[in-house]
Amino acid sequence: MISEEIYKELESIVGEKWISNEPEMLQGYTNIDRGWDSAEARMLGQNPAVVVLPANTEEVSEVIKVASRNNIGYTPVSTYFTPSAGATSDDCLQVDLKRLTTLEVDARNQNATVGSGIVYAQLQAEALKHGLYTAVPGGGSQVGVIPNHLCWGFSPLTYRVGMANRRILGLEWILPDGEIVRLGSLATGSNPFMGEGIGPDLRGLIRGSIGWNGSLGIVTKMTTKLLPIHNQKFNPLRIMKYSFLHFPEHRQRWYNFTCPSKSAMVEFMLDVAHAEIGAAMTRVPIAWRYLAKSTSKEDYWDKWAQDPDQKRKEVTETYILRFLLIGYTSEKQLEYEEKVLMKIAAKHKAEHRRTRQVDGSWMQSGDSVTMWWLTGAFMTVTGLIDALDNCIKLGEEFAKLKAQYTPPLMEDYGDEGWYQMNDMGHSGYLEFLNDWDPLDSKQNLEKKDIYFQVAGPQLLVDVGVHHFFAQIVSPLSIDNPEFGPYYGDFARKIKDAFDPNYLSNPPGFLDSLDEVIDGYPALKKAKAKICK
Amino acid sequence: MNLKEKLVKIVGTKRVIDDPAKMVPFIKGESLEPLKMPNCVVSVKDAKEAAKVVKLANKSITPVIPSSSGTHARSIIPAQGGIILDMSKMKTIHDIDKRNRKVRIEPGLTWGELNSKLKRHKMMVYNPLFPRSDSSVITTLLEREPRLNTRFEYGEQILALEMIWPTGEIFKTGTASFKKYPKGLGSGDYPYGPGPIDPLRLLQGAQGTMGIVTWANVKIEHKPKADKTFCMPFKKFDDMIEAIFAIQRKRIGFECLALDNLNLACILAKDMADDFERLRKTLPPWSLIIILTGPQYFPEEKIAYEEEALHIIRNTVFPGSKVLDIVPGFGSTHVLPDILRSPWPKKEVYWKSRLKGACQDLIFMTIMDKVPEFIAEVKKVAGNNGVDPDALGIYIQPVDFASSAHVEFNFFYNPEDAKEKAKVANAYKESIEAALKLEAHFTRPYGKVTSDLVYERASSYTGMLKKTKAALDPNNVMNPGALCF
Amino acid sequence: MKQRQNLKLEDYKWDAEWCMGCRGCTWVDHIYATGIQFPNKCPSLYREKFDAYSPFGKNKISLKIMDGGLTFTPRLLDILYKCNMCGACDVGCKRNLDFDPGMVLETFRIRAVDAKAGPMPAHKAVNENIKKKNNRYGLPHGKRKAWLPKSAKVSKKPDMLYFVGCNTSYKNKEIAKATVGILDKAKVKYNLFPQEVCCGHPMYDVGCVDDALKQAKKNIAALKKSGADTIITSCAECYKTWKVDYPKMMDKRTDEMGYKVLHITQLAVEKIKDGTLKPKHKVPMRVTYHDPCNLNRRSDDWIPWHGTRGKYGCTEPIKEYRRGVSGVTTEPRLLLGLPTGIPGFPPDIPGIPGIEAKEMRRMDVNTMCCGAGGGVADAFPEFTRDTANHRMDEADDIGIETIVSACPYCIDTFNKTAKEGERPVRAVDITQILYKSLTGKGGSL
Structure with missing residues (x-):
């Protein structure tokens, strides 16, 4: 319980204006009706008891110290894009970080320091002014730079710029008890240019394959690496659905190809990576092409639902690859890379397609919310970063599984997921996307939940691969002897050491997922049936 | 049964050494600090044996100091005695995956061995400046020795790996984190996790205090044409x-x-x-x-x-x-x-030892613009301590498009000249102090002199490291006395 | 006549319920993001910070009102009315999705009024003025046309009526004078309403839809009687009310209303193109253009939708979405010589000579409200002041001290705030600049 006395104490830290326990104000932070239709949000979502908006690291620290001293659970939120940022108990303190809006670019040393309230659109816009760039992630340019670096952070641009967690340099971290710790070069100095630790690197506690989703304290300031790009201008053009950035075409261009077969597509991607060219490469799922051409949800369905047999053929037999080449060094680099790309394309009999030299989704405006456009509900069931061949195979397996759950999942005619090249071709990437009707029958929504929370994660066990989203949506991997083994045990050792009372975003995703399954009869039953 | 007998039971008689004379080669490297003897050296042939040794160490509260190839630039100092876990026999190259540009190798494998193998495939591992031919590839990479290549922003070269936690459990990371690996759809190309912690980060620069790597997937690249x-x-x-x-x-x-x-x-x-x-x-x-x-x-x-x-x-x-x-x-x-692109030839005296026989490196990270300040300051400190400022070697390695700089001062000295050794030791220590004042970032604070000075200035980071270590190594058996532990 | 159809909060429950909180409603379109400065376009969230004040927060609160979990407390009214109804959220959301957050806000206010909780006392006073004196200020109705120059060439058989609006009639009379000057020069057959009454915008925007509807009926009847079929406005609020709110309250499409609404800048551009108007006098000024919300993103034609939602929320019959893209944003820019389309594509009319115009970072559909809209200027003047100052900071940031706009309320707000804060910024209406260029008259601007 947050007593009046504790409320007053919190108020003395942030000021009267920046704290509230009025029900109307708390409803603005509800985690109950979030439009996400996830079992987790449905079962655990709550309104917080009090919300505070601290202004800086020191205030956050003081607030957390009060919470810690009084055994009060707290939930950090910056840009509030995922349900895990919301309250999962009705007596918790919501710490809204949107007032932490500092952003400083150190152009000379190619990094930027951001506060928790800064989003990618801002960071990228500032970076580009200095001939530097970052990767706006699939999560979108509306997501917070800090939480995304801490939790995921993937984009086609990571082919060249690496995963977000590799770009984390110095940072300020409020531990679950309120203590401020500074990592990287901030541990002994004032310049955050470096992320590596003094000896062991404690960034290893704050982010693994995923992050803690707020359940191991709060990062209030982070320095992130920026990478050099040309210093040409991207012109914004048109408005609304049709707004886009026009590339400086002499330095940056898209190239689209239709490949004759899946194997040709795979070899094409690998060859390009081995040739050490390119800034991004991705397969374009057919549904996305329809999406790009639709003027409304209804328009999309009008096109997508027609002629299922033809659609199935189109989805399963069309392989469109999209490459981004950048002349980082000069125009001649672009000419060189284009020449190499065309030679490889010819080798694989890939047909060059026309495409506009504009971008609306990766350089500055990641628009993940479009994924909700089709049906009103969206979630990624799994993802894999590993050898491209493995990504392809996992996509095939998930397509088979998905067929068993369609409907209620949206008919996508056997699409095998979104895949692309990562890490300069050292790995590929698969993300398996799913839409459904959030207003479907209870029975159908249960079936959908079984797919996400039980059947999908179990498939990973069956095919022998551990990967990222499974552990966010289901406890089946966390405490599974197959993975790690028992990697949850080691994560819990850290949680126990730094947050013994489990106050940081309680119950924390290590355990909240158990609560979801154990409290949900349909999932519990499915778990008993499906899991060995 | 005493400790030795228990160790013999795990690895056999021949692979447990406790004769001091025979143990010296396992620990001796260049160092300004005096040598210290372990209780014994145990050579293991695989992860299972290593895990058993670590579990035994936990039961008997005995320190374990992992040693990879057996060649050390610096001496191993078993501050509290204990077992040197020798992995120099673990040299297997499990897989050369040219398609996905990686190799899976064990910690005993050296630069010389790996390079000669990769040469046939016209591939290479991006290397730092002259790794010793007989030093471990995995250790070099865990040490974060800077690559000469500054261009590829995707950075880290170690991918998924197998490790032994300080409590003795064998564990696999990233997409190798599957019991039956490599049979399955994960081939270990993704290094992070599993879950919200990242063992690779904790193992980097840890001097074996956080666990033991028993194999790792390492990126390889095409040799330029x-x-x-x-x-x-x-x-x-x-x-x-x-x-x-x-x-x-x-x-x-x-x-x-x-x-x-x-x-x-x-x-x-x-x-x-x-x-x-x-x-x-x-x-x-x-x-x-x-x-x-x-x-x-x-x-x-x-x-x-x-x-x-x-x-x-x-x-x-x-x-x-x-x-x-x-x-x-x-x-x-x-x-x-x-x-x-080659390790320093085995048959030749290492380049840093050519001038006087030994060398003490002062290594830290900074931003490029501050390098001149450090050069001036360290030369001044050297001069003040009777070390000729012009006899310092300096190597500056731009890192990640020059977003930072690896700064290396090489204090060359004659290991047989006690007077010179003392001067260098003083100059080295004072240089660290001076560099710290200028906000040098010591990512590899090795040796007692360095670690004491550096960790003293990083109280909250140090506190957190100790808390982490206590959580993962409750008996403090992994290389106690090293770093801040 | 069907009235008040689709103006219940429940009609937009789906839109409130399935908002997933991406915050597209509050950020400037990311394509146009310019970095650390000026990233927001929702004045309420920018100032108040608590999510409850954001459009997505209000969505969630509206659900609780619908299910009876919350009532209209003073705090809730503060949340509801500390909003400029500027439409930023609506266009932001519709960049990627098919929700109607703007209508959630409008019907939420109507709900508050129906529950006798809203509007705010200051709004009630304005409404009373309108009811008693036909203008929002409570000034004598008889003086509404006192500004009209005798020289104005009004027609007895007009094709179009100039709807002057309360502010322009009583406060910014120079705009009215400039407008009839432009109409004279354009040689169109125009007149004024014989007995113009407030358009009802102050009533509709605060949720008093019944009162607003009465104003609509009076004005539409007067228009019909005049025989004209076109309304000319120089006020953005009047423009939007005639074009959007009248049909909305009457459940008709804009194009079924039997009249056409033009902003004076639209007519001017048309007449420059056909050679009737010739802005030849130099007006040497360095300016920026501020898009009035009601002339811009809030003024798409109204298109009623009656139907059901099926699978995936798809509408039957198919809903035509108003994405805020057909407002009057091009014509003022053409007059000021600002780029309007694809770079390198030359404007098809010469701009006003002598004008040197520069865009602020937030423009067109991404504009930031001046702070006056939605009844905020009446009920929360300090909020208006803060927002106006913020917008003037943006002009300052590009080194401009003169803001040109096309709405008397924006002009008033900037000038009043600048004066209070002793800032060197001033605001000028675009009609005054055009009039000066056409005639060489109009005094010092």
């Missing part, structure tokens, strides 16, 4: 900074490094008598070396556009210097790629 190497002479390092920034921001070249004439002479001299002196005098005070490379397709064309861009930068940013295809006093640069 063509190279063109340039040497840019500068009188002072200060004059070189703008050139480095401009070149790196334009992403020109593969390997790029800056050496003073002393270090470059130590590397290139045919002998340390006449040729060394001649070369040192002929070489410019500072040389910026850059290698342009051509990959699989149209290699010459790539080199051509980069060379053109390099000359434009030279004309606009550093017109006072030259872009040479020779190293003054040495000759053509065309031999440099092969030299710089």
Whole structure:
């Protein structure tokens, strides 16, 4: 319980204006009706008891110290894009970080320091002014730079710029008890240019394959690496659905190809990576092409639902690859890379397609919310970063599984997921996307939940691969002897050491997922049936 | 049963050594600190044996100090005695996966061994400046020794790995984190996790205090099909900074490094008598070396556009210097790629030992603009301690497009000259203090002198490290006494 | 006549319920993001910070009102009325999705009024003025046309009526004078309403839809009687009310209303193109253009939708979405010589000579409200002041001290705030600049 006395104490830290326990104000932070239709949000979502908006690291620290001293659970939120940022108990303190809006670019040393309230659109816009760039992630340019670096952070641009967690340099971290710790070069100095630790690197506690989703304290300031790009201008053009950035075409261009077969597509991607060219490469799922051409949800369905047999053929037999080449060094680099790309394309009999030299989704405006456009509900069931061949195979397996759950999942005619090249071709990437009707029958929504929370994660066990989203949506991997083994045990050792009372975003995703399954009869039953 | 008997039960009699004389080679390296003996050395052949040793160490509260290839630049100092866990027999290359550009190797495998194997496949591992031929590849990479290659932003070279936690559990990370690995759909190309913690980060720079790596997937790359190497002479390092920034921001070249004439002479001299002196005098005070490379397709064309861009930068940013295809006093640069992409030849005295027999490295990270300040300060401190400032070797490695700089001062000394050793020890210690005042970032604070000084200044980081260590190694058996533990 | 159809909060429950909180409603379109400065376009969230004040927060609160979990407390009314109804959220959301957050806000206010909780006392006073004196200020109705120059060439058989609006009639009379000057020069057959009454915008925007509807009926009847079929406005609020709110309250499409609404800048551009108007006098000024919300993103034609939602929320019959893209944003820019389309594509009319115009970072559909809209200027003047100052900071940031706009309320707000804060910024209406260029008259601007 947050007593009046504790409320007053919190108020003395942030000021009267920046704290509230009025029900109307708390409803603005509800985690109950979030439009996400996830079992987790449905079962655990709550309104917080009090919300505070601290202004800086020191205030956050003081607030957390009060919470810690009084055994009060707290939930950090910056840009509030995922349900895990919301309250999962009705007596918790919501710490809204949107007032932490500092952003400083150190152009000379190619990094930027951001506060928790800064989003990618801002960071990228500032970076580009200095001939530097970052990767706006699939999560979108509306997501917070800090939480995304801490939790995921993937984009086609990571082919060249690496995963977000590799770009984390110095940072300020409020531990679950309120203590401020500074990592990287901030541990002994004032310049955050470096992320590596003094000896062991404690960034290893704050982010693994995923992050803690707020359940191991709060990062209030982070320095992130920026990478050099040309210093040409991207012109914004048109408005609304049709707004886009026009590339400086002499330095940056898209190239689209239709490949004759899946194997040709795979070899094409690998060859390009081995040739050490390119800034991004991705397969374009057919549904996305329809999406790009639709003027409304209804328009999309009008096109997508027609002629299922033809659609199935189109989805399963069309392989469109999209490459981004950048002349980082000069125009001649672009000419060189284009020449190499065309030679490889010819080798694989890939047909060059026309495409506009504009971008609306990766350089500055990641628009993940479009994924909700089709049906009103969206979630990624799994993802894999590993050898491209493995990504392809996992996509095939998930397509088979998905067929068993369609409907209620949206008919996508056997699409095998979104895949692309990562890490300069050292790995590929698969993300398996799913839409459904959030207003479907209870029975159908249960079936959908079984797919996400039980059947999908179990498939990973069956095919022998551990990967990222499974552990966010289901406890089946966390405490599974197959993975790690028992990697949850080691994560819990850290949680126990730094947050013994489990106050940081309680119950924390290590355990909240158990609560979801154990409290949900349909999932519990499915778990008993499906899991060995 | 005493400890030795229990160890013998795990690995057999021949692989447990407790004769001090026989143990010396396992711990001896260059060091200003006195040697200290372990209780015994245990050679293991696989992860299972190593895990059993660690579990036994936990039961008997005995320190375990992992040792990979058995060759140490610095001595291993078992501060509290214990077991040296020797993995030099673990040399297997499990897999060379050219398609996904990685190898899976064990910690005993050396640079010399791996390079000769990869050569046949025309592949390479991006290397730091002259790893010793017989030093462990995995350890070098865990140590975060900076690559000469500054260009690929995807950074880390170690992918998924197998490790032993300090409590003795065998564990796999990333996409290798599956019991039946490598049978399954995960091939270990993704290094992070599983879950919200990242063992790889904790193992880096940890000196074996956080666990033991028993194999790792490591990135490999194609050997370039063509190279063109340039040497840019500068009188002072200060004059070189703008050139480095401009070149790196334009992403020109593969390997790029800056050496003073002393270090470059130590590397290139045919002998340390006449040729060394001649070369040192002929070489410019500072040389910026850059290698342009051509990959699989149209290699010459790539080199051509980069060379053109390099000359434009030279004309606009550093017109006072030259872009040479020779190293003054040495000759053509065309031999440099092969030299710089190889470990230091086993049969030759290591380059840092050529001048006086031994060397103490002062290594830290900073930003490029601060390097001149450090050079001035360390030279001053050296002079104050009776060490000739001009006898310090300096190596500056731009990291990640010059967003930071690895700074290395090499204090050369005669290991047999106690007086000189003492002077160097003092100069070294005071240099650390001076560098810390200038906010040097010590990512590898090895040796008691360094770790004491550095950790003292990082109280909350140190506290957190200790808490982490206590959580993962409750009995503090993994290399206690090292770093801040 | 069907009235008040689709103006219940429940009609937009789906839109409130399935908002997933992406915050597209509050950020400037990311394509146009310019960095650390000026990233927001929702004045409420920018100032108040608590999510409850954001459009997505209000969505969630509206659900609780619908299910009876919350009532209209003073705090809730503060949340509801500290909103400029500027439409930023609506266009932001519709960049990627098909929700109607703007209508959630409008019907939420209607709900508050129906529950006798809203509007705010200051709004009630304005409404009373309108009811008693036909203008929002409570000034004598008889003086509404006192500004009209005798020289104005009004027609007895007009094709179009100039709807002057309360502010322009009583406060910014120079705009009215400039407008009739432009109409004279354009040689169109125009007149004024014989007995113009407030358009009802102050009533509709605060949720008093019944009162607003009465104003609509009076004005539409007067228009019909005049025989004209076109309304000319120089006020953005009047423009939007005639074009959007009248049909909305009457459940008709804009194009079924039997009249056409033009902003004076639209007519001017048309007449420059056909050679009737010739802005030849130089007006040497360095300016920026501020898009009035009601002339811009809030003024798409109204298109009623009656239907059901099926699978995936798809509408039957198919709903035509108003994405805020057909407002009057091009014509003022053409007059000021600002780029309007694809770079390198030359404007098809010469701009006003002598004008040097520069865009602020937030423009067109991404504009930031001046702070006056939605009844905020009446009920929360300090909020208006803060927002106006913020917008003037943006002009300051590009080194401009003169803001040109096309709405008397924006002009008033900037000038009043600048004066209070002793800032060197001033605001000028675009009609005054055009009039000066056409005639060389109009005094010093």
